[in-house]
Amino acid sequence: MSLVITDLHATLEDGTEILKGVSLEIPAGEVHAIMGPNGSGKSTLSKVVAGHESYVVTGGSVTLDGVDVLEMDIDERSRAGIFLAFQYPHEVPGVSNANFIRAALQARLPKGEELDAVAYYKDLYTKMDLLEMDRKFTARAVNEGFSGGEKKRNEILQMMMLDPKYCILDETDSGLDIDALKIVAKGVNAMRSPDRGILMITHYQRLLDYIAPDHVHVMAAGKIVRSGGPELALELEEKGYDFLKEDALASA
Amino acid sequence: MSAVLEHTASLLESAPETPAAFPAWFAERQRAAWQRFLETPAPKRGDEAWRFSSIKQLDFASFTREAASTTIDLVRRSTALESPAAKFVFANDELLHSESNLPAGVVCLPLAEALVSHGDLVRAHFMKQDTRLGSAKWTALHEANLRNGLFVHVPANVEVEGTIEVFHWLAGENTAIFPHTLVVTGANSKVRVVDYFQSAGDEEPGLCIAVNDLIAGEGSKLDYLAVQAFNEQTKVIQVNETGVAKDASATGFILNTGAAWARNESLSRLEGEGSRSDMLSVSVPAREQEYDQRTFQHHVSPGAYSDLLYKNSLYDKSRTIFSGLIFVDEGAHRTDAYQTCRNLFMSEDAEANSMPGLEINADDVKCSHGSTSSQIPDEEIFYLRARGIDSVRARQLIARGFSVEVIERLGDDKVEEMILRFLDDKFAHIAGGGA
Numbered sequence: 001m002s003l004v005i006t007d008l009h010a011t012l013e014d015g016t017e018i019l020k021g022v023s024l025e026i027p028a029g030e031v032h033a034i035m036g037p038n039g040s041g042k043s044t045l046s047k048v049v050a051g052h053e054s055y056v057v058t059g060g061s062v063t064l065d066g067v068d069v070l071e072m073d074i075d076e077r078s079r080a081g082i083f084l085a086f087q088y089p090h091e092v093p094g095v096s097n098a099n100f101i102r103a104a105l106q107a108r109l110p111k112g113e114e115l116d117a118v119a120y121y122k123d124l125y126t127k128m129d130l131l132e133m134d135r136k137f138t139a140r141a142v143n144e145g146f147s148g149g150e151k152k153r154n155e156i157l158q159m160m161m162l163d164p165k166y167c168i169l170d171e172t173d174s175g176l177d178i179d180a181l182k183i184v185a186k187g188v189n190a191m192r193s194p195d196r197g198i199l200m201i202t203h204y205q206r207l208l209d210y211i212a213p214d215h216v217h218v219m220a221a222g223k224i225v226r227s228g229g230p231e232l233a234l235e236l237e238e239k240g241y242d243f244l245k246e247d248a249l250a251s252a
Numbered sequence: 253m254s255a256v257l258e259h260t261a262s263l264l265e266s267a268p269e270t271p272a273a274f275p276a277w278f279a280e281r282q283r284a285a286w287q288r289f290l291e292t293p294a295p296k297r298g299d300e301a302w303r304f305s306s307i308k309q310l311d312f313a314s315f316t317r318e319a320a321s322t323t324i325d326l327v328r329r330s331t332a333l334e335s336p337a338a339k340f341v342f343a344n345d346e347l348l349h350s351e352s353n354l355p356a357g358v359v360c361l362p363l364a365e366a367l368v369s370h371g372d373l374v375r376a377h378f379m380k381q382d383t384r385l386g387s388a389k390w391t392a393l394h395e396a397n398l399r400n401g402l403f404v405h406v407p408a409n410v411e412v413e414g415t416i417e418v419f420h421w422l423a424g425e426n427t428a429i430f431p432h433t434l435v436v437t438g439a440n441s442k443v444r445v446v447d448y449f450q451s452a453g454d455e456e457p458g459l460c461i462a463v464n465d466l467i468a469g470e471g472s473k474l475d476y477l478a479v480q481a482f483n484e485q486t487k488v489i490q491v492n493e494t495g496v497a498k499d500a501s502a503t504g505f506i507l508n509t510g511a512a513w514a515r516n517e518s519l520s521r522l523e524g525e526g527s528r529s530d531m532l533s534v535s536v537p538a539r540e541q542e543y544d545q546r547t548f549q550h551h552v553s554p555g556a557y558s559d560l561l562y563k564n565s566l567y568d569k570s571r572t573i574f575s576g577l578i579f580v581d582e583g584a585h586r587t588d589a590y591q592t593c594r595n596l597f598m599s600e601d602a603e604a605n606s607m608p609g610l611e612i613n614a615d616d617v618k619c620s621h622g623s624t625s626s627q628i629p630d631e632e633i634f635y636l637r638a639r640g641i642d643s644v645r646a647r648q649l650i651a652r653g654f655s656v657e658v659i660e661r662l663g664d665d666k667v668e669e670m671i672l673r674f675l676d677d678k679f680a681h682i683a684g685g686g687a
Contacts, residue, residue: 078640094653
């Protein structure tokens with residue numbers, strides 16, 4: 001059981017190649033982190049796996065427990081168990097948070113079957129309590145007027161409600177103060193399970209102090225250039241990404 | 253003339269007869285209105301008030317007045333709010349059913365009855381203003397043909413809790429109705445009235461020329477909602493006339509989901525200091541539906557506030573026209589007036605025409621007007637789809653949310669839910685969500 005990315009190549013619509021052969025396996029039960037400098041293709045990788053239509057996959061494969069993901073529509077991928085926590089979650093004016101999450105859950109039910117509203121709200125409130133979200137967020141329009149921290153918490157709330165098999169968190173730590181970061185980490189840690197794989201994309205070690213990864217990968221120029229254990233993140237914190245240049249020199 | 257002939261004659265051919273029970277002054281008004289109808293030229297291409305309009309829609313020769321044949325089902329189908337303050341059901345302008353649980357002193361009667369029992373009160377307020385936004389010929393036709401509607405008079409200091417509901421059903425082929433709603437609120441009183449405009453069948457073409465007079469007395473609160481959900485063979489002209497006195501607040505809301513063609517003309521006169529008018533509309537045209545809306549915010553008094561927000565979500569090959577004017581009279585200083593029309597394109601084949609306008613003849617005013625047109629951003633669709641919501645449903649949720657921003661200004665949960673039910677019913681009848 002794993003999310004397997006094999007030699008994935010993707011370009012922008014204008015042909016610019018962003019992913020230049022990414023290979024990565026996230027088995028259920030593990031937490032992986034991808035670190036790397038700006039522009040390395042980390043966010044693009046998350047969007048390509050989620051199915052964003054601005055990118056063209058030119059080679060490679062993505063499979064979810066053996067099933068081809070690239071053949072699926074965006075919404076099919078989500079229903080199949082992939083969840084992307086957005087770096088910049090979009091606002092949806094006039095659609096309440098509660099109705100939004102409800103629609104996402106309803107989309108997972110067979111046609112004609114209605115979501116149990118009482119059980120739904122009970123579940124929603126329990127998870128909001130864990131994330132220390134005020135009840136007023138159920139009635140507020142999705143992400144509209146939310147602070148950076150509120151938006152990120154809202155992403156984690158959706159993740160918890162949709163119960164995905166594989167979670168990809170794109171720069172979930174950006175724009176969070178330390179208190180908000182701890183709350184978000186609490187939510188993610190609550191999601192750790194032998195049945196679920198988690199991929200965290202981050203620029204900084206800071207997030208990994210609160211969510212301990214099993215494996216750390218370094219991405220640069222559209223490829224995974226190094227993989228290792230949690231100690232790799234600490235090394236990066238200490239030395240920065242300068243070693244990438246040395247590696248580039250060494251391999252030249 | 254035999255009864256059969258009378259029923260099949262076009263409503264444009266001969267003067268309608270005023271029912272014998274109606275007072276003489278009203279018969280005289282109807283006679284004069286018919287004359288005015290004949291003398292007023294029909295709108296023609298190039299008329300400013302009909303710019304971008306489909307003038308061809310104004311051919312009403314095929315319509316006739318007819319009594320509804322089957323009616324029992326219509327009373328059962330007249331259900332919207334739970335326990336309304338009062339409820340009236342009309343089919344082809346004939347009263348089928350009424351119930352009422354209103355505070356003492358409130359007069360709330362079918363107009364045909366009020367003309368007889370409260371003739372002077374009706375006369376004091378009935379169609380006092382000229383029709384200024386283009387449909388003078390058709391409001392004259394309305395006045396000449398008027399048979400029924402609702403008359404509400406709320407005395408000073410009486411607050412009506414809940415909502416007065418009026419169902420207007422159009423039944424039968426090529427039938428025309430002329431419903432009228434006249435609401436007068438005394439000082440510091442409060443009332444809410446909803447007109448529901450619906451067709452008995454899905455296929456029969458109909459014509460509805462509706463007029464309302466809303467007269468909000470000092471310090472009162474008058475809310476009026478029109479839910480237009482006719483079948484898509486029907487044509488509608490609906491003219492709203494609102495006068496708002498000192499410290500009074502009037503809200504006018506129009507929902508358009510039905511009809512082949514609908515023309516709304518809404519005029520609000522701010523007549524006293526501290527008066528407020530909220531003019532709201534939500535329209536969701538699809539297929540080849542066309543909604544043509546003209547508005548006028550007339551600031552007669554200084555120190556008044558008006559705020560207009562109209563939103564259209566346009567599907568398929570539908571069309572909308574919005575023409576609005578904020579008019580500030582000389583001396584109407586300290587006016588606050590806002591006007592916004594927003595169009596959300598759900599299809600590349602839809603067409604929206606917006607003509608916001610402003611004419612200011614006073615100092616120290618705060619006015620803004622504008623219109624926007626947009627499509628749903630790709631990133632917003634992606635966000636919803638990344639949560640497992642398919643693209644049809646995602647677009648629907650976004651269009652619904654776009655409309656909700658207007659609906660939540662109604663400030664009453666039950667009423668908002670009811671409006672959303674009509675809206676959701678429309679979305680359920682849009683193929684592929686207009687994707």
